[in-house]
Amino acid sequence: MNNNKRRDFLKLGSLAGLGLASANLIASCKNTNGKEAVLATEVTSSIQNFNMSGYQAPKLETVRIGFIGLGMRGPGAVKRMSYIDGVEIKGLCDLRPKQVEKAQKILKNTSHNPETYSGDEEVWKKMCDRDDIDLIYIATPWELHTSMAVYAMEAGKHVAVEVPAAKTIDECWQLVETSEKTKKHCMMLENCCYDFFELLTLNMARQGFFGEIVHGEGAYIHNLVDLNFNKETGYESMWRLKENATRNGNLYPTHGLGPICQIMDINRGDQMDYLTSLSSNDFNMHNRAVESAATDDFYNPYKDVAFRGNMNTTMVKTKKGRSIMIQHDVSSPRPYSRIHLVSGSKGMARKWPSPARIAKGHQWINEEEFKEIETKYTPEIVKKVGELAKKVGGHGGMDFIMDWRLIDCLRNGLALDQDVYDAALWSSIAPLSERSVANRAQSVDVPDFTRGSWKTNAPIELTLKGAGTTNVIFNK
Numbered sequence: 001m002n003n004n005k006r007r008d009f010l011k012l013g014s015l016a017g018l019g020l021a022s023a024n025l026i027a028s029c030k031n032t033n034g035k036e037a038v039l040a041t042e043v044t045s046s047i048q049n050f051n052m053s054g055y056q057a058p059k060l061e062t063v064r065i066g067f068i069g070l071g072m073r074g075p076g077a078v079k080r081m082s083y084i085d086g087v088e089i090k091g092l093c094d095l096r097p098k099q100v101e102k103a104q105k106i107l108k109n110t111s112h113n114p115e116t117y118s119g120d121e122e123v124w125k126k127m128c129d130r131d132d133i134d135l136i137y138i139a140t141p142w143e144l145h146t147s148m149a150v151y152a153m154e155a156g157k158h159v160a161v162e163v164p165a166a167k168t169i170d171e172c173w174q175l176v177e178t179s180e181k182t183k184k185h186c187m188m189l190e191n192c193c194y195d196f197f198e199l200l201t202l203n204m205a206r207q208g209f210f211g212e213i214v215h216g217e218g219a220y221i222h223n224l225v226d227l228n229f230n231k232e233t234g235y236e237s238m239w240r241l242k243e244n245a246t247r248n249g250n251l252y253p254t255h256g257l258g259p260i261c262q263i264m265d266i267n268r269g270d271q272m273d274y275l276t277s278l279s280s281n282d283f284n285m286h287n288r289a290v291e292s293a294a295t296d297d298f299y300n301p302y303k304d305v306a307f308r309g310n311m312n313t314t315m316v317k318t319k320k321g322r323s324i325m326i327q328h329d330v331s332s333p334r335p336y337s338r339i340h341l342v343s344g345s346k347g348m349a350r351k352w353p354s355p356a357r358i359a360k361g362h363q364w365i366n367e368e369e370f371k372e373i374e375t376k377y378t379p380e381i382v383k384k385v386g387e388l389a390k391k392v393g394g395h396g397g398m399d400f401i402m403d404w405r406l407i408d409c410l411r412n413g414l415a416l417d418q419d420v421y422d423a424a425l426w427s428s429i430a431p432l433s434e435r436s437v438a439n440r441a442q443s444v445d446v447p448d449f450t451r452g453s454w455k456t457n458a459p460i461e462l463t464l465k466g467a468g469t470t471n472v473i474f475n476k
Contacts, residue, residue, distance in 0.1 A: 046451060049180040052419050053268065053450065053457040057158065057185060059413035066091035066114075066133045066157075068124045068148055069140035070099040071236055073162055076394055077137055079106050080403045083392055085471035086411050091127040093117035096236075124148060128155045135410065138162060139189075141239040146171035149186055153178045158185040160406060163254045164427035169447060172424035176449050179420035187406060187416050188423035190258040191394070192338060194401040196382060197351045198259040201342050202462060203379040205263045210344025213264050217341035218256020219327035219352075221334055228330070229288055231298055241302070248279050248308040249433035250328040254426040256338045257326050258418070263342055264322055267421045268457040272324075272446040275316045277433035279309030284331045307331075314433045316446070326429065380464040381405060388472045408470040417460050424449040 063086060067074055070092060081087050089112040092103045097118040104116065117123040128136055128151055136152035138145060138161040146166045149159045165188040166172045179186040192198060205213060227234050228241040235241070243251055264270055285307035292299035310331045316324040327339070340351035347360040357364045358373060365373070378386075385404050389397030409416050428447060436444045450457065 048451040048453055049177065050183060051450075051453050051457070052179050052183075052185070053421060053453060054415045055183065055185070055419070056413050056415050057183070057410070060134050060410050062086055062088055063407050063410050064088045064090045064132055064134045065137055066093065066127045066130070066135070067103070067137045067139070068093045068127070069138060069144075069162075070094040070096075070103045071139070074099075074137075074139035075103050075106060076399065077139060077403065078103050080392055080394055080400050081137075081407075082107055082110050082112060083400075083472055083474065084404055084407050085473050087407055088112065089114045090133050091115050091117060091130065093124045093127050095119070095121060095123075125151060128152045128157060131156075133157060135160060137189075141236065142167055142243065143239070146174055150174055150178045153182045153184040153186060156182070156184065158187075158410065160187050160189050161423070162189050164188070164252065164430055165423035166427040168431050169428055172428045172447070172449060176420050176424050185410075185416050186420040186423055187418045188254065188426065189402060190254050190418060190422075190426065191399045191402045192255045193258045193262060193418065194381075194405065195259075195396070195398040196386065197349075197356045198340060198398075199379050199382055199401075199462070200374060200377055201340070201349050202259065202263050204349070204373070204377045205342065205344070206459075207377060209347055209373075209377065210342055210349070211346030213322060213342065213344045215323045215325075215341075215343040216260035216264060217325045217327075217339045218253075218258075218260045219329075219337055219339040220252045220255045221327060221329045221332075221337040221339075223333055223336075224330040225284060225288055229292055229299070231296075244285060244308050244330070245302060245305045247430075247434055248312075249277055249430060249435075249437045250312045250314045250326055251308065251430050252328055252330070253314065253326050253429040253433070256340065257324070257426050257429060258422070259340060260324055260342070261422065261426065262417075262460060262462075264318065264324070265459045266318065267419075267425060267450055267454050268459045269454065270318050270320045270322065271448055271450070271454040272425065273317045273319050274443045274445050275314055275429070275432055275436060276441050276443045277312060277314040277436035278441040279312040279437045281309055282307040282331070284310055309437075312433060312437070314429060314436070316429075379462060380468070381462060384464060384468055385472065391474075392472070404470060404472065408467050411470055412467045414467055415460075417462055421449045421454075 065081060065087060067078055081089060092100050092114045094100050100116045100118045117127050135158045138148050142164060145161050149161045152159050166175055175186050289299055289302035293303040311329040314326045337352040342349045349358045358370055385401055389400040392400040394400045432444050432446060436442055
């Protein structure tokens with residue numbers, strides 16, 4: 001997408017027109033038999049240029065960071081990174097000068113003195129082009145993630161990009177091919193992989209507690225209607241509302257999916273084969289748009305829009321015969337849930353509805369046994385920085401564990417827990433689910449972004465072997 005189209009998308013524009021364009025795109029995916037056909041833009045070489053799975057980039061004693069996007073997620077990341085030793089925050093960038101000023105205040109009385117960038121839609125490129133930055137941290141609207149990540153990698157920078165890393169299959173391939181070509185890391189910032197129970201169950205799976213993993217479930221169930229319709233304190237230019245107004249599928253799959261994929265060794269011993277996806281109708285968002293438009297003309301463009309279905313359920317089959325269920329609902333009055341269910345041949349675990357539970361048969365184990373299992377299987381990374389993470393914060397600490405782990409790996413020259421193939425695959429569920437929904441839940445093949453290397457890639461080793469040397473500083 002060129003810059004003019006991107007700017008148009010982020011402005012109010014014509015939502016009906018955008019919806020029509022989306023429908024035409026989906027229609028173009030069908031062949032004469034009405035079955036899925038691969039878009040020409042998705043066709044790529046079957047030969048892997050370089051395998052980024054397990055890739056260990058040269059060590060960086062100091063990781064110099066530039067941040068793009070200082071709205072919802074960026075400021076928290078700036079604050080968290082300021083607590084990590086071996087980090088230099090070199091640049092802060094946002095289209096809005098006020099957001100940059102707020103981020104600057106976060107760094108007051110610290111050792112960081114970043115250069116600031118704002119006021120121009122492409123000013124972020126100047127920061128990426130600097131030769132004194134190692135890592136670009138991207139927390140912008142979804143539409144901008146891929147273009148910024150690709151540019152940064154081509155400028156010689158490692159990339160950490162918020163979820164989802166891409167919106168289309170074509171963009172997923174762009175990320176993969178650029179990372180392979182430049183040998184620069186492209187990590188999607190899937191923080192939920194670092195939540196405490198998710199890390200616990202990953203270690204339990206590694207130690208064989210569940211036996212053979214059979215099935216997993218994840219979700220993003222989070223009522224965001226008020227936030228999405230808030231023109232004052234919601235998302236800039238209503239960009240997230242527009243996503244829900246122009247697309248129908250699982251638009252935000254990675255929070256529930258990422259931890260399950262790591263437990264199943266997806267991309268590293270197993271691979272997704274195909275999926276099928278179904279959405280309910282919308283029973284909430286259109287009504288809210290009509291109600292809002294009745295008292296505020298600002299919402300008039302939304303009142304005739306066919307919003308995405310409230311609940312989407314996507315089912316995935318893997319090459320080894322496992323199944324994954326992923327749900328997405330951000331517009332129903334339901335308690336928050338990512339489900340996080342792991343089911344194996346010897347046992348299971350489920351996080352939501354809380355409290356988290358573990359079972360080895362027909363009944364949940366008691367609290368005492370739960371504590372024993374928790375003590376036995378708590379991974380090294382949690383023992384190292386878990387309590388510090390809770391003090392720093394960020395979704396209960398998981399955001400800080402993620403950022404600390406990223407920096408510690410870069411400083412020690414270790415492979416990242418999430419590589420570009422994970423970023424591409426987990427993000428691809430959104431466009432693939434849209435196609436399935438548009439075709440009456442027909443199955444859709446999932447691309448193999450590793451181009452066959454999943455068969456020999458080693459599982460992630462989320463231990464402190466060769467790592468754990470990065471300190472946390474509180475007395476700034």
